[in-house]
Amino acid sequence: xxxxxxxxxxxxxxxxxxxxxxxxxxxxxxxxxxxxxxxxxxxxxxxxxxxxxxxxxxxxxxxxxxxxxxxxxxxxxxxxxxxxxxxxxxxxxxxxxxxxxxxxxxxxxxxxxxxxxxxxxxxxxxxxxxxxxxxxxxxxxxxxxxxxxxxxxxxxxxxxxxxxxxxxxxxxxxxxxxxxxxxxxxxxxxxxxxxxxxxxxxxxxxxxxxxxxxxxxxxxxxxxxxxxxxxxxxxxxxxxxxxxxxxxxxxxxxxxxxxxxxxxxxxxxxxxxxxxxxxxxxxxxxxxxxxxxxxxxxxxxxxxxxxxxxxxxxxxxxxxxxxxxxxxxxxxxxxxxxxxxxxxxxxxxxxxxxxxxxxxxxxxxxxxxxxxxxxxxxxxxxxxxxxxxxxxxxxxxxxxxxxxxxxxxxxxxxxxxxxxxxxxxxxxxxxxxxxxxxxxxxxxxxxxxxxxxxxxxxxxxxxxxxxxxxxxxxxxxxxxxxxxxxxxxxxxxxxxx
Ligand code: ZN
Numbered sequence: 412x413x414x415x416x417x418x419x420x421x422x423x424x425x426x427x428x429x430x431x432x433x434x435x436x437x438x439x440x441x442x443x444x445x446x447x448x449x450x451x452x453x454x455x456x457x458x459x460x461x462x463x464x465x466x467x468x469x470x471x472x473x474x475x476x477x478x479x480x481x482x483x484x485x486x487x488x489x490x491x492x493x494x495x496x497x498x499x500x501x502x503x504x505x506x507x508x509x510x511x512x513x514x515x516x517x518x519x520x521x522x523x524x525x526x527x528x529x530x531x532x533x534x535x536x537x538x539x540x541x542x543x544x545x546x547x548x549x550x551x552x553x554x555x556x557x558x559x560x561x562x563x564x565x566x567x568x569x570x571x572x573x574x575x576x577x578x579x580x581x582x583x584x585x586x587x588x589x590x591x592x593x594x595x596x597x598x599x600x601x602x603x604x605x606x607x608x609x610x611x612x613x614x615x616x617x618x619x620x621x622x623x624x625x626x627x628x629x630x631x632x633x634x635x636x637x638x639x640x641x642x643x644x645x646x647x648x649x650x651x652x653x654x655x656x657x658x659x660x661x662x663x664x665x666x667x668x669x670x671x672x673x674x675x676x677x678x679x680x681x682x683x684x685x686x687x688x689x690x691x692x693x694x695x696x697x698x699x700x701x702x703x704x705x706x707x708x709x710x711x712x713x714x715x716x717x718x719x720x721x722x723x724x725x726x727x728x729x730x731x732x733x734x735x736x737x738x739x740x741x742x743x744x745x746x747x748x749x750x751x752x753x754x755x756x757x758x759x760x761x762x763x764x765x766x767x768x769x770x771x772x773x774x775x776x777x778x779x780x781x782x783x784x785x786x787x788x789x790x791x792x793x794x795x796x797x798x799x800x801x802x803x804x805x806x807x808x809x810x811x812x813x814x815x816x817x818x819x820x821x822x823x824x825x826x827x828x829x830x831x832x833x834x835x836x837x838x839x840x841x842x843x844x845x846x847x848x849x850x851x852x853x854x855x856x857x858x859x860x861x862x863x864x865x866x867x868x869x870x871x872x873x874x875x876x877x878x879x880x881x882x883x884x885x886x887x888x889x890x891x892x893x894x895x896x897x898x899x900x901x902x903x904x905x906x907x908x
Contacts, residue, residue: 700828
């Protein structure tokens with residue numbers, strides 16, 4: 412075995428440990444009885460620690476150096492680049508800090524739940540202060556060129572910089588705020604019929620039909636239900652999703668299935684040669700989210716999609732939907748309404764929720780504001796961005812678990828993903844002139860093949876920025892997304908923009 416093969420063999424074992432942990436997590440969220448909580452937390456900690464220790468071992472560093480002369484092909488070169496970056500980052504964070512963060516997160520998550528029950532931010536504030544202080548320490552350990560937030564962003568969106576996010580978001584914000592204001596003044600379409608009682612078995616059956624049609628491979632995946640829908644991969648040949656069915660909302664389960672399947676299609680579409688290596692993953696959270704959003708919004712909330720699927724949905728729910736026209740249904744699933752809760756937001760207002768979180772995170776990490784300033788800052792920004800004000804902190808600053816989980820720098824990837832999805836879909840439409848007609852027949856074969864060829868297969872071999880530049884011909888910008896919403900919602904609402 413040469414040094415490259417020896418390196419790959421060690422990396423393979425690290426990957427196995429991580430995938431075993433992911434399987435335990437999947438089980439915890441889907442099938443595990445509540446009694447399993449304590450043992451599962453211990454088992455996960457053991458596996459994750461083992462994986463981390465094996466990966467940061469000095470021998471990996473030595474093999475990385477030695478392997479440079481034994482790389483078999485271009486894929487091997489890409490592998491060394493990615494592993495070198497991961498290795499340097501992982502070794503920069505001292506063990507003590509990793510441990511302190513894990514402990515702080517454990518306490519903060521519990522405090523966040525208590526704070527939500529009591530509707531009292533003060534219960535969480537001290538824990539959040541600790542999380543922020545540790546993240547600042549982590550950013551300093553990792554290092555950065557311009558801005559401390561860069562070090563944290565790098566974890567989720569490699570290669571992206573705070574200044575670039577700021578520029579993208581401010582061009583988005585400048586057009587989006589007036590557009591949302593204008594839409595909010597229009598009469599909203601009726602959507603009450605979406606919220607009748609809908610049998611969950613019918614919803615499940617319809618969702619499975621949709622997943623089959625878009626090309627989700629059930630020989631290499633499965634769908635289950637969980638409280639918070641997610642997708643997870645144990646191998647390129649085993650990529651699972653979950654959904655959540657609401658007996659009083661016929662579309663929430665469908666859009667959640669489409670979203671998670673979009674993530675899963677990305678991972679099922681990786682080049683099989685990347686199996687069991689660090690390259691077998693989405694290249695960034697933004698790129699991952701672009702795939703989920705493309706299937707959820709550009710496809711799932713489009714008129715051609717429902718031209719095919721609406722009659723099928725009506726067949727499952729004749730008493731609720733037989734008197735509702737396709738047009739009325741299409742308008743209802745695209746209803747825009749500024750609201751306080753991010754996860755319930757429509758595709759137009761959603762990004763404003765992210766812009767707000769990005770601004771606050773940046774100020775927290777730059778120590779311009781403290782955790783205790785958050786409720787006031789949050790509510791002021793909600794008013795400025797969306798024209799609504801949460802009536803309490805549960806609907807405001809306490810709504811997301813991300814900060815309690817220690818994840819700072821994660822939120823901007825949601826909007827980056829939305830912007831990428833529109834830029835990618837615009838190119839797909841140009842490359843596939845029949846795309847709308849195929850969608851209206853329920854045939855997504857060409858679209859999926861196009862996404863696989865240009866994006867999915869590469870995994871982490873190319874950065875998100877490189878893929879965007881190579882296959883859309885442009886650097887990432889807010890313009891395609893703004894054009895997409897302007898065109899779509901200009902038809903649905905009497906607006907000028
Ligand atoms: Zn997602």
